[in-house]
Amino acid sequence: MNPTCLECSGPLLGRADKKFCDDQCRTAYHNKQNKYTSRLVRNINRQLIRNRRILEELWQKHPQQKVPLSVLYETGYDFRYSTHTRCLEPGQEYVFCYDLGLAPLENEQAFLLKKDPG
Ligand SMILES: [Zn+2]
16 A cells, blocks of 8 residues: 555655655644644643642532542542542552542542642
């Protein structure tokens, strides 16, 4: 199969490792890639900030307390997004959104903790 341009799918002539017809196609392709990456990063950042705000509001109401997971579900907290995890007690892993962490407990509850990362 003959190689084709990644941007316009036109036939590629010349060097075997060529990926684009010309600089215009190369630039167009990379601009699209960068746009995609920016949108992806922006969307994830937005969800992380939303998650942190939810935890902050809960923290204001119930500092260092157990919270039912149902409360988190109701607020729209998205468990897929977190910044890091830390094991602060043996067998108890906290999932953090920046400085606020959750440790899942039994009975559909979680322990809420505020701690500077580091
Ligand atoms: Zn092209």
